[in-house]
Amino acid sequence: MPITPSDRTQIHRHPERTAPDAAIVHAIIDEALTCTVSWVDDEGRPRSLPTIQARIDDILYLHGSRAARAWKAVAAGAEVCVVATVIDELVLARTSPHHSMNYRSVVLYGTPREVTDRDELYAAAMAITHHVLPGREADAAEPRDKDWRETLLFAMPIEEASAKIRTGPPVDDEEDVALDVWAGTLPLHTVVGDPVPAPDLRAGIATPDYLTGYRRP
Amino acid sequence: MTIDAPTPRTRVRRLPELGVYEREQVHAILDEALYCHLAWIGDDGDPRVIPTIHTRIDDTLYVHGSNASTTLRGIKAGVPVAIAVTIVDGIRFARSMFEHSMNYRTVIVYGTTEEVTDIQELSRVFDAITDQVAPGRSADARRPSDDELRQTTFVKVPLSECSAKISDGSPEEPDDDLALDVWAGILPLHTTPGEPQDDPLLKPGTPQPPYVANWRRPGATPA
Numbered sequence: 001m002p003i004t005p006s007d008r009t010q011i012h013r014h015p016e017r018t019a020p021d022a023a024i025v026h027a028i029i030d031e032a033l034t035c036t037v038s039w040v041d042d043e044g045r046p047r048s049l050p051t052i053q054a055r056i057d058d059i060l061y062l063h064g065s066r067a068a069r070a071w072k073a074v075a076a077g078a079e080v081c082v083v084a085t086v087i088d089e090l091v092l093a094r095t096s097p098h099h100s101m102n103y104r105s106v107v108l109y110g111t112p113r114e115v116t117d118r119d120e121l122y123a124a125a126m127a128i129t130h131h132v133l134p135g136r137e138a139d140a141a142e143p144r145d146k147d148w149r150e151t152l153l154f155a156m157p158i159e160e161a162s163a164k165i166r167t168g169p170p171v172d173d174e175e176d177v178a179l180d181v182w183a184g185t186l187p188l189h190t191v192v193g194d195p196v197p198a199p200d201l202r203a204g205i206a207t208p209d210y211l212t213g214y215r216r217p
Numbered sequence: 218m219t220i221d222a223p224t225p226r227t228r229v230r231r232l233p234e235l236g237v238y239e240r241e242q243v244h245a246i247l248d249e250a251l252y253c254h255l256a257w258i259g260d261d262g263d264p265r266v267i268p269t270i271h272t273r274i275d276d277t278l279y280v281h282g283s284n285a286s287t288t289l290r291g292i293k294a295g296v297p298v299a300i301a302v303t304i305v306d307g308i309r310f311a312r313s314m315f316e317h318s319m320n321y322r323t324v325i326v327y328g329t330t331e332e333v334t335d336i337q338e339l340s341r342v343f344d345a346i347t348d349q350v351a352p353g354r355s356a357d358a359r360r361p362s363d364d365e366l367r368q369t370t371f372v373k374v375p376l377s378e379c380s381a382k383i384s385d386g387s388p389e390e391p392d393d394d395l396a397l398d399v400w401a402g403i404l405p406l407h408t409t410p411g412e413p414q415d416d417p418l419l420k421p422g423t424p425q426p427p428y429v430a431n432w433r434r435p436g437a438t439p440a
Contacts, residue, residue, distance in 0.1 A: 033305050033406075034303050034305060034319075034321075036254035036256075036266065036301045036303070038254070038256035038264040038265075038266045038299060038301075039264050040258055040262065040263065040264050041226075044258065044262075045226075045258075045297045045299075045327070046256040046257050046258050046264055046297060046298060046299040047226065047256070047299050048254060048256045048266070048299040048300070048301040048325060049301070049325070050301055050303040050321075050323050052319070079263045079264065080264065081256065081263070081264040081265060081266045082266075083254050083266040083267070083268060085252060085254070085268040087251055087252060089414075090350060090351055090432070092351060092354065092358070092429065093358070094358060094359055095358055095359040095360075095361070095365075096343055096344075096347045096354070096355060096358045096359065096360060096361050097343075097361045097365045097368075097369060099347060099350070099351075099354070099358070101251075101252070101270070101350070103252075103268070105268045107266060107267070109263070125314065129314055129317060132308055132317070132319075133308055133310075133404070136310065136314075136317075137314065139399060139400075140310075140311070140312065140313060140314040140317065140399055141312055141313040141314060141394060141397050141399060142313075142314060143313070143314055143315045144313075144315070147313070147314075147315035150315075151315065169414075169416045169417055169418075170416055172418075176359060177418050177420075178420060179359055179420070180420060180423060181357060181358055181359060181423070182357075182415075182419065182423050182424065182425050182426050182429065183415075183416040183418075183419055183423075184413055184414050184415045184416045184419065184425075184429075185413070185414045185416075186351075186410050186411070186413050186414075186429055186432055187410065187411035187412065187413075187414070188251075188408055188409070188410060188411070189408070189409055189410075189411055190406055190407070190408055191406070191407050191408075191409050192404050192405060192406060192407075193307075193404075193405030193406075193407060194405070195400075195402055195403070195404050196402050196403040196404075196405065197400070197401070197402040198310075198387045198388055198401040198402045198403075199387060200387075200395055200401075201400065201401055201402060202395070202396065202397075202398070205398060205399070205400050206400070207400060208400050211400075211404055214404065
């Protein structure tokens with residue numbers, strides 16, 4: 001499905017950083033570990049909540065909870081704005097105003113629907129587990145009926161969306177390039193530490209392969 | 218100013234035992250997070266969000282904008298905002314798919330923005346936000362001129378209505394799952410720097426400062 005900019009996904013500041021391509025939007029959603037869901041509450045105030053997400057084709061799935069009021073508003077049909085951000089590099093310019101970051105971010109608007117179909121619920125739960133750690137969905141014990149009753153997942157089409165991406169070295173004013181100040185980029189990575197087994201892990205269970213060498217995506 | 222008792226917006230309802238209202242913990246999470254998600258309400262009444270960077274001075278949170286940004290132009294003049302930061306510390310593996318979780322620290326700040334116009338305050342905020350991202354950098358980079366300061370938009374929000382939610386520890390599972398043949402535990406996640414890349418236009422012989430090679434987030438445990 002093509003993604004076309006609407007008035008609110010049109011990027012005004014640094015329009016050259018816009019990436020309207022659906023594949024780029026999808027890749028950022030897949031790589032970001034978490035996202036922030038924002039909506040407007042009954043009193044007309046902005047509200048935000050972090051959660052995890054997953055994508056199946058052109059559908060974004062959001063992990064909710066029956067207890068949090070946030071999801072009650074969303075379940076009642078609130079319009080939401082979902083943002084996911086990946087920071088790739090710090091950009092150190094010679095002058096402090098020109099410092100920046102190389103990043104990839106997605107802003108997505110829509111009205112999520114609650115997932116009620118059991119097959120879709122199952123596929124979305126698998127996708128969320130896979131999103132966080134590929135391989136785990138085939139290993140962990142499957143949800144029971146009780147678990148399904150407590151699980152709240154939402155779906156929204158990835159249609160009204162935009163991506164913004166910055167890459168490359170710092171951009172200083174010409175007269176500052178000769179300054180004696182180091183300038184460049186510092187790549188940032190999400191790396192894993194050593195897996196810490198649960199204190200009550202049964203003896204003889206090996207650390208699974210998908211835990212070693214984990215990286216995003 | 219202190220962080221008030223939780224309001225209906227900042228009281229944590231899901232897993233309320235995780236809610237943290239202590240000021241030091243809220244501050245530490247804001248100081249460690251590299252960026253935030255800033256939400257406000259558009260002219261059409263729908264929510265709007267941008268990722269941006271922030272810094273804290275005492276009990277005030279400053280958020281970076283730009284005079285060229287239509288979005289931030291919309292929020293300069295005293296409008297209600299929600300600011301969210303999230304740090305994921307690890308993935309929590311339970312034996313059952315349902316009980317999987319993350320170890321995380323998150324803060325939500327609610328408030329009404331005020332634009333920073335005082336040139337001395339702008340200058341202090343500029344230093345703080347530069348050091349927020351790369352501690353030590355503000356003393357090294359060329360300082361902003363008054364014109365550059367005036368070209369940059371910062372808005373501030375008092376840290377009075379805010380809450381943190383912190384999840385750490387081991388997976389918690391029903392007893393009947395503990396005997397399953399599935400690995401359970403924590404996979405810690407860290408943000409670590411790669412090899413610094415010199416700017417192609419770097420003046421030859423300019424040494425790489427130690428705060429670049431040794432960069433790490435404040436409070437972060439080394440990988």
